[in-house]
Amino acid sequence: MRLSTLRETVREAAFGLWHHRFRAALSMLGISWGIVSVVVLLAYGDGFRNALAAGFKGAYSDGTVIVFPGQTSLQAGGERAGKRVRVTADDVLAIGEIPLVKNVSPEFMRDFPIVYGNRYSSHMVRAVSASYGQMRNETPQAGRFLDDEDVRLRRRVAFIGSEVERKLFAGVPPVGETIRIGGQTFEVIGVGEEKVQLSNYNRPDKFCIFIPWTTMGGLTDNKYVATFVWQSASPSLEPQATKQVREFLANRYRYNPTDERALNLFGSSKAKEITGPIVDGLKLVLTFVGVITLAIGGVGIMNIMFVNIQERTREIGVRMALGARRRDILLQFLLEGLATTFAGGVLGIAVSYGLVWLLSPRPFLAELLDDAKRTTDIFLILSPGLVGICSGILMAVGLVAGFLPALKASRLDPIEALRYE
Numbered sequence: 474m475r476l477s478t479l480r481e482t483v484r485e486a487a488f489g490l491w492h493h494r495f496r497a498a499l500s501m502l503g504i505s506w507g508i509v510s511v512v513v514l515l516a517y518g519d520g521f522r523n524a525l526a527a528g529f530k531g532a533y534s535d536g537t538v539i540v541f542p543g544q545t546s547l548q549a550g551g552e553r554a555g556k557r558v559r560v561t562a563d564d565v566l567a568i569g570e571i572p573l574v575k576n577v578s579p580e581f582m583r584d585f586p587i588v589y590g591n592r593y594s595s596h597m598v599r600a601v602s603a604s605y606g607q608m609r610n611e612t613p614q615a616g617r618f619l620d621d622e623d624v625r626l627r628r629r630v631a632f633i634g635s636e637v638e639r640k641l642f643a644g645v646p647p648v649g650e651t652i653r654i655g656g657q658t659f660e661v662i663g664v665g666e667e668k669v670q671l672s673n674y675n676r677p678d679k680f681c682i683f684i685p686w687t688t689m690g691g692l693t694d695n696k697y698v699a700t701f702v703w704q705s706a707s708p709s710l711e712p713q714a715t716k717q718v719r720e721f722l723a724n725r726y727r728y729n730p731t732d733e734r735a736l737n738l739f740g741s742s743k744a745k746e747i748t749g750p751i752v753d754g755l756k757l758v759l760t761f762v763g764v765i766t767l768a769i770g771g772v773g774i775m776n777i778m779f780v781n782i783q784e785r786t787r788e789i790g791v792r793m794a795l796g797a798r799r800r801d802i803l804l805q806f807l808l809e810g811l812a813t814t815f816a817g818g819v820l821g822i823a824v825s826y827g828l829v830w831l832l833s834p835r836p837f838l839a840e841l842l843d844d845a846k847r848t849t850d851i852f853l854i855l856s857p858g859l860v861g862i863c864s865g866i867l868m869a870v871g872l873v874a875g876f877l878p879a880l881k882a883s884r885l886d887p888i889e890a891l892r893y894e
Contacts, residue, residue, distance in 0.1 A: 504817030504867070505824065507767030511863050512825035512855065513832070514763045518756035519859065520835070520851040525748045527669065530610065535708040536575075537608045538715065538740030539674065540701050546734040558726055558735050562686065565701040571721060573714035576604035576704040581689045582675060587682065588653040589641040596637055597681045598654060600689035601702075606632075608704045611678065616648040616663030623662075624685040631659040634679035635667045655692045659684065674700070674739075711742050764866060771814075771870035814871030822860060829853040 533539070542558040562579040569577040581600040586593065605611070606618035611632065618632050631652065638647050647661045668679050689695040705714035715738060716730075723730035834850035 502817070504767070504771070504773075504814050504870075505821035507763075507769065507771070507870075508818050508821030508863060508867055509825050509828065510766040511760070511763030511866060512822065512859065513828055513853065514759035515756065515859050515862070516825075516829050516853040516855050517835070517851065518752065518759050519854040519856065520833070521755060522748075522752040523854065524851050525752065533609050533702075533741055534607065534704070535741050536705040536711050536714075538703055538705075538711065538718075538738050538742075540703070540718070541674075541737040541739075542698070542700075543734050543737050545728045545732050547729040547732040556728065558722070558728070559697045560701065560722065561697060562695065564722065564725060565698060565703075568701075568703055568718055568721060571714070571717050573706050573710050573717055574703050575706045576608050576702075578602035578605040578608065578702045579686050579698040580605070580700045580702060581686060581693075581695045582699045583693055585655040585692065587637070587641065589650065592641050592643075594637070594640045596634075597676055598689075598692070599681050599683050600686040600695065601683055602686055604704075605683070605702060608702050609678065610668070611683065612666040612668075613663040614666040615646070616661070618663055619683060619685055624687050627687040627691075628685060629657060629659045629688055629691075630662045630684065632663040632665065632683040633661055634665045634677075634681050636677075636679040637682055638664050654682065654684070657691060708741065711740065767866060767870055771873060775873075811871050814867060818864065818867040818871075822863070826855060829855045 540560075542560045544557045565577055565579040568574055578601045583598055584595055585598050587596050601619070602624055603619050603621045611618050613632070614635070616632070619630065622628070623630050631654065633641075633647060633652075641647070641652065642650070647664055650661050651658050652661060653659070665679060668677070686695065703714075703718065705711040719736060720730040722736065723732070726735075728735050833853045835853070
């Protein structure tokens with residue numbers, strides 16, 4: 474097609490849109506509403522996923538796995554099924570030598586009476602190592618978490634949760650103060666930050682006190698761990714590291730390494746396995762609703778263009794009589810459809826930005842989890858990737874909505890078109 478012919482076709486398309494601007498505006502409105510529906514619904518789906526991720530992130534960092542020793546369900550090496558797996562602190566520390574394991578910590582848990590001055594309460598004490606703080610996202614708002622020297626020297630120091638601080642200290646700065654745990658004195662070295670925790674075992678960390686695991690022997694028996702926590706060298710290596718940990722303990726205690734009931738594991742990847750299908754299913758439903766709405770807008774454009782072509786039949790016949798080829802007519806009306814769709818899409822995306830700003834955040838988990846920062850509410854997210862997906866859907870709808878009427882226009886018989894009244 475020559476440049477002059479293309480220029481003339483574009484000019485005719487622009488003239489047609491301007492001459493029938495009211496119809497074009499109605500078509501644009503339908504497309505705009507459809508694109509707003511798609512964008513806002515998908516943005517809500519992304520915000521839902523991020524709210525769940527924020528809740529689980531408070532429980533443990535990426536690549537972290539909580540292990541609950543169980544009992545065997547398969548026979549191996551002459552051992553009967555049903556044998557209880559009892560893991561010691563030495564076993565846990567040896568797991569730290571596995572190549573794909575970066576951090577590891579035993580964990581002993583027990584409720585103790587806690588006394589500060591004339592105040593009394595009961596809280597769970599977790600005896601752990603220094604790396605536990607990194608794996609379980611124990612961020613101090615004051616002071617510090619346990620360190621390796623605390624563990625090595627068996628210091629009587631304690632890191633307390635935010636709710637423990639409220640109950641025992643009532644506004645008194647706790648760092649440097651002394652509390653009694655099970656009748657023994659411990660110095661408070663840090664207070665945990667208010668923590669959003671969607672997942673927990675036994676109870677949320679803000680109700681707990683953390684002490685060095687080596688000190689637990691002075692309070693109660695610490696021969697066998699209640700749980701232990703480890704972290705893979707990188708989140709992507711968690712499945713391989715899990716296999717190595719299972720094989721390591723299976724060799725030590727002579728049971729089948731494929732026996733998943735011997736060790737019950739839960740961690741960041743497991744959480745994603747649980748929440749992933751929920752989020753994907755929600756986004757699929759939201760996408761379907763949005764695309765249907767957008768498709769209805771496309772059908773509206775198509776119908777208006779069919780009416781437009783019918784009214785301009787004589788004009789099409791005149792153009793063909795003056796030498797316009799069928800592909801020129803096809804391109805003209807296809808450009809009109811695409812221009813209407815594009816303008817409606819741009820308007821829809823602009824409106825979507827405003828709605829996303831106006832509607833965020835939506836209440837979700839913050840009230841349930843006492844999240845003062847509202848990080849677990851749903852923040853609608855309009856990412857470049859989301860805009861790209863919506864633009865692709867819009868282009869497909871525009872092509873279909875514009876091509877069929879344009880094809881009908883290009884196939885009109887010139888003589889019959891000239892006779893049309």
